[in-house]
Amino acid sequence: MASRPRLAFLHLAVAVVVLLLLARGADPLDPGRTPPLAAGDGVAPVRYLTTEERWMDQRLDHFSPTDRRQFKQRYFEFTDYHTGSAGGGPVFLRICGESSCDGIPNDYLAVLAKKFGAAVVTPEHRYYGKSSPFESLTTENLRFLSSKQALFDLAAFRQYYQDTLNARYNRSSGFDNPWFVFGVSYSGALSAWFRLKFPHMTCGSLASSGVVLAVYNFTDFDKQVGESAGPECKAALQEVTRLVDEQLQLNSHSVKALFGAQTLKNDGDFLFFLADAAAIAFQYGNPDAVCSPLINAKKSGRNLLEAYAQYVQDFFIGKWGTTVSSYDQEYLKKPNPDDTNFGGSKFAARLPIFKWHPKMIAFALQRYHLDLCRNVYGEGVYPDVFMTNLYYGGTMIAASKIVFTNGSQDPWHHASKQKSSQDSDPSNCSSPEAVSTARRQIASHIDLWLSQCRETTRPL
Numbered sequence: 001m002a003s004r005p006r007l008a009f010l011h012l013a014v015a016v017v018v019l020l021l022l023a024r025g026a027d028p029l030d031p032g033r034t035p036p037l038a039a040g041d042g043v044a045p046v047r048y049l050t051t052e053e054r055w056m057d058q059r060l061d062h063f064s065p066t067d068r069r070q071f072k073q074r075y076f077e078f079t080d081y082h083t084g085s086a087g088g089g090p091v092f093l094r095i096c097g098e099s100s101c102d103g104i105p106n107d108y109l110a111v112l113a114k115k116f117g118a119a120v121v122t123p124e125h126r127y128y129g130k131s132s133p134f135e136s137l138t139t140e141n142l143r144f145l146s147s148k149q150a151l152f153d154l155a156a157f158r159q160y161y162q163d164t165l166n167a168r169y170n171r172s173s174g175f176d177n178p179w180f181v182f183g184v185s186y187s188g189a190l191s192a193w194f195r196l197k198f199p200h201m202t203c204g205s206l207a208s209s210g211v212v213l214a215v216y217n218f219t220d221f222d223k224q225v226g227e228s229a230g231p232e233c234k235a236a237l238q239e240v241t242r243l244v245d246e247q248l249q250l251n252s253h254s255v256k257a258l259f260g261a262q263t264l265k266n267d268g269d270f271l272f273f274l275a276d277a278a279a280i281a282f283q284y285g286n287p288d289a290v291c292s293p294l295i296n297a298k299k300s301g302r303n304l305l306e307a308y309a310q311y312v313q314d315f316f317i318g319k320w321g322t323t324v325s326s327y328d329q330e331y332l333k334k335p336n337p338d339d340t341n342f343g344g345s346k347f348a349a350r351l352p353i354f355k356w357h358p359k360m361i362a363f364a365l366q367r368y369h370l371d372l373c374r375n376v377y378g379e380g381v382y383p384d385v386f387m388t389n390l391y392y393g394g395t396m397i398a399a400s401k402i403v404f405t406n407g408s409q410d411p412w413h414h415a416s417k418q419k420s421s422q423d424s425d426p427s428n429c430s431s432p433e434a435v436s437t438a439r440r441q442i443a444s445h446i447d448l449w450l451s452q453c454r455e456t457t458r459p460l
Helices: 108-116 147-168 186-197 219-258 267-283 287-300 304-319 367-377 385-392 411-415 432-456
Strands: 015-020 048-050 054-059 070-078 091-094 119-123 179-184 205-208 402-407
Touching: 048 070, 054 147, 070 147, 091 108, 091 147, 108 119, 108 432, 119 147, 147 179, 147 186, 179 186, 179 432, 186 205, 186 402, 219 267, 219 287, 219 304, 267 287, 267 304, 267 367, 287 304, 402 432
Parallel strands: 091 119, 091 179, 179 205, 205 402
Antiparallel strands: 015 402, 054 070, 070 119
């Protein structure tokens, strides 16, 4: 969904843990809850373990035998916890997804890294932040942006960094550290798919809110928002929608100005902006941010539309940092958007699958989105949902040693894997004890899979 994406590890208010345990000897893991790492409104300032930039030369097209062009890919490393003889401890590859990657956050992954004596590395996704192959984001230049290219970026980076470690510690080129891959949201899907496509390059993967299923008309998203809202808040949101529709017919400029969105000439863009403003509260575990002011306004007889506009201005724009221009189709058509848009990344605004899907795979496409896609990128750009699921397997992904965590209030969890490979039904847990239990179980499986990896490690 739209909004500035955050790489908050295990980030939603209520989560279930699901394991793919196809490997012989793996033990089932009980479901548990994983909380947000940043308390409060979900937009606390990010603290970093490191922000020191490093660079590697990355191929532009991994699938062309003749195109040898390269671009500079930014990455970060943190080795303070790295243990073992001559740096032989594990390496945690944290996938930075659909946003500018400005360092390695000091969150729960840092706790795991310290526990396991792991180095942490984070490559920036191609086309985001400072890792774009092109300055001009024309549709032609964007053809190298895909999950397949991104996965090969990760594989090439993994080998590059392994060679870097071997050279740093004067080891033979055949030495291989145990690797484990982590991702959240779209990068959670990449984490699962990396284990699927490159099982020899990682001991296992953790996919938090990993949207591995491509869905054409993703109505479960809106349905989940309604269920998470509850009867009172849902009714208030529906009334806001009705009031906005009425005002658009009477005086569209006035109602848009109320929300600070008068620059959105297209009514569909404006409605999309308002819908996302509500949905983000549920996706990131902050339902009270939108529900409390609306319910209070309705009970006290205050203007419901003004109450929602205040929420949008204070939370969605003020605290979350959303820019109105990133919902403007005409703005998205620009090949060189401003640096200040979309969380500070000049490359993010025009990326295919655009802002409705920073997940990039769980498509919520109705006529508006198809028209938007055609308007921004031209004819012939269309989501091939069938081929995506055929290539990756959807929720039938046939890979071992992957932990999936999903938030029960996250509207995207319907596009993730909900059952373990033993077909046991996960249950939702919300107690602090369940949080601790889930984290212990995750750490236990990381420990097991790393040890299994060490036993079978062979030179690449």
